[in-house]
Amino acid sequence: MDTFLVNLIAATLRVATPLLLAAIGETYIERAGVLNLGIEGMMFFGAFVGFFVADVTGSLWLGFWVAVLSGVLSGLLMALFSVTFGVNQHVSGLGITLLLGGLSLFAFRLKYGGRSVPPSIEPFPQLSPFKDVPVLGTLFEQYLFTYVAFLVIVPLAWWLLYRTSFGLNIRSVGENPEAADAAGVNVFLIRYITLAIGGGLIAAGGAFLSLAQLGAFTHGIVSGRGWVALALVIFGNWDPVKVMWGALIFGGTFALQLRLQAMGLNLPIPYETFLALPYVVTIVALVIAGRNATYPAALLKPYRRE
Amino acid sequence: MLRFKIEKTGAPVWMRSLIPVFALLVTFLITSGLILWGQANPIQAYYYFLIAPLTSRVSALEVLVKSTPLILSGVAVTFAFVAGYYNIGAEGQLYAGAIAAAWLGTVLGGLPPALAIPIMLLGGFIAGALWALTPALLRVKLAVDEVVTTLLLNSVMLFIVSALLNGPWRSPVSGWPQSPEIAPSTVLPKLIPRSRLHLGFVVAVLSVVVLWFVLSRTVFGLKMRAAGLGREAARFAGVNVGRTMLIAALISGGIAGIVGVSEVAGIHFHLIEEISPGYGYTGILIATLGALNAWGVAAAALFFGLIDTGTQTLSHAMGVPIYLGEVTQATMLLVTLAMLLLQNYRIRRV
Structure with a gap:
């Protein structure tokens, strides 16, 4: 197979990984009826906390798990506002994004000052099970997180949502909380649990960026990936497997623009066109898929017992 | 004719008027932790943060300078949110307006300011509205x-x-990523000598008055509020919800575009990437803290302007990172949201 294509597919899987983790996390949350606009901030916070802890303790894995924990806590904060207080989810979510963004930058500046070269750590290594095999060697040279995201997180989410009573409870809470409540499902508890799980996955996506892909933390490390993940959930019609296809489309466009830039083609258009392309493709995909989107009926609606 | 009215229910007035005070106290208790972490004394820090900017003429005027984009952003977001259109794109629309201003500022040099400046403001409005058009049409039509x-x-x-x-x-001289300087006749005039306060502040104040007038004195304002409170109920009462949302979205984008004009032609005089530290998003906090009410938005924006000026003073004086401002603003929003539960609105048919 052509090396260009092999490299492209390998890069696609890498780029799609953080988006997939965040989008699956958001899928749990939205399936239970909450729109989490804290997603961008939770990714950013996860990226920061992961980097910070790994740098201070010297343990990448400790950094990763503390980042996941930070995501769980951020999810619970979102739950406090959207579930217990029942306030506007757009506004509370954005508030959490700005809060977590500000907190990360505040702490980063306190710890590392305003140095021009960002501090870095030795990132997670890539696994290469087929090291010396030509095509497979490149394709399967991936981070452990990429394997876990595609082979564990997605099937597990699908199985949980569609094949277990827990998943049935999540979906019923997101579709018709009154009926779910009448059937004895604890609406509040289910929403808290999905926000905790989802927050953890979203932060894991952020930690992947700082601990694996980059080995550093920068202001632009997330740069809208949380919003893309939000779009992927709608594109995937709240189905983990379809969400995965969406992540691959975005990842593919992003990887393609990286390859085209790396080839240094002398094109008469600015390179930013390529950078913007994945976002535009996401919007177009959303318009095409969004027409058939069936939103969880109780999305955005706080539940109140009469 | 429209056969409904919108009324407030819930806690008594005295309790509601205490919300900002409590919100402020709780916010400061929470952010004190960060200030202590930054190895500063919270009490002293809050002096720099909230009082010091108001003690001198220069810094008090600077609060108004910092408030200008915040007021406009808050008004822009309010126009959309009132109509139930969640325009989170003010940041992009702001830059659309800034691009228009940077371009018009270089081609309108031959015109007198009395002509050039209104064209710049209009151009920024149109640019912002155009950038808001696609998502608005997608929302309403598809x-x-x-x-x-x-x-x-x-x-x-x-x-x-x-x-x-x-x-x-790109600047051919320095190679910096900044657009050419705009012509002197397109610069927004200073309101007060020896300060940075410029005509943009007047535009911001006007936008507040327009928002108040539209929301409380026009049929369109009532339609917007109805669409925002409940699409079905509004449709039932005879409101063309799609059209109302579309117009609200375009006005919102247009005013966000004017933020860009105000910053380019009033502060920077050229376009740079750092023109907005996130005014479009902060506008959402301001609109919410102001309870989507014109005077509330103005008050919240002035307060946020004070925080922005104060964090600069604080960061110079005590070395506390400037991001404390962002954290304070977001915390303030979340605390207030929790407290606003005391207050509710409902639609009643009459």
Whole structure:
């Protein structure tokens, strides 16, 4: 197979990984009826906390798990506002994004000052099970997180949502909380649990960026990936497997623009066109898929017992 | 005729008027932790933060300078949110207006200011409204969620700005990514000598008055509020919800575009990537803290302007990172949201 294509597919899987983790996390949350606009901030916070802890303790894995924990806590904060207080989810979510963004930058500046070269750590290594095999060697040279995201997180989410009573409870809470409540499902508890799980996955996506892909933390490390993940959930019609296809489309466009830039083609258009392309493709995909989107009926609606 | 009215229910007035005071206290208790971490004395820090900017003429005027984009952003977001259109794209629309101003500022040099400046403001409005048009049409015609499209378009706009500044507008002299200086006749005049306060502040104040007038004195304002409170109920009462949302979205984008004009023609005099530290998003906090009410938005924006000025003073004086401002603003929003539960609205048919 052509090396260009092999490299492209390998890069696609890498780029799609953080988006997939965040989008699956958001899928749990939205399936239970909450729109989490804290997603961008939770990714950013996860990226920061992961980097910070790994740098201070010297343990990448400790950094990763503390980042996941930070995501769980951020999810619970979102739950406090959207579930217990029942306030506007757009506004509370954005508030959490700005809060977590500000907190990360505040702490980063306190710890590392305003140095021009960002501090870095030795990132997670890539696994290469087929090291010396030509095509497979490149394709399967991936981070452990990429394997876990595609082979564990997605099937597990699908199985949980569609094949277990827990998943049935999540979906019923997101579709018709009154009926779910009448059937004895604890609406509040289910929403808290999905926000905790989802927050953890979203932060894991952020930690992947700082601990694996980059080995550093920068202001632009997330740069809208949380919003893309939000779009992927709608594109995937709240189905983990379809969400995965969406992540691959975005990842593919992003990887393609990286390859085209790396080839240094002398094109008469600015390179930013390529950078913007994945976002535009996401919007177009959303318009095409969004027409058939069936939103969880109780999305955005706080539940109140009469 | 419209046969409904909107009324407040819930806690008594005295309790509601205490909300900002409590919110402020709780916010400061929470952020004190960060200030202690930054190895500063919270009491002293809050003096720099909230009082010091008001003690001198220069810094008090600077609060108004910092408030100008915040007032306009808050008004822009309010126009959309009142109508139930969640425009999270003010940040991108702001840059659309800034691009228009940077371009018009270089081609309108021959015109007298009395002509050039209104054209700049109008141009910024149109640019912002145009950038808001696609997601608004997608929302109204195809029911594509506007939250996600406006957010994604913010990212796209940043790439457009970067492409312009690293391409055709890159400074040929210094090589910096900044557009050519705008002509002197297109610079927004200073309101007070020896300060940075410029005509943009007047525009901001006017936008508050327009918002108040539209919301409380026009049929369109009532339609917007009805569409925002409940689409079905509004449709039932005879409101064309799609059209109302579309117009609200375009006004919102237009005013966000004027923020860009005000910053380019009033502060920077050229376009740079760092023109907005996130005014479009802060506008959402301001609109919410102001309870989507014109005077509330103005008060919240002035307060946020004070915080922005105060964090600069604080960071110079005590070395506390400037991001404390962002954290304080977001905390303030969340605390207030929790407290606003005391207050509710409902639609009643009459």
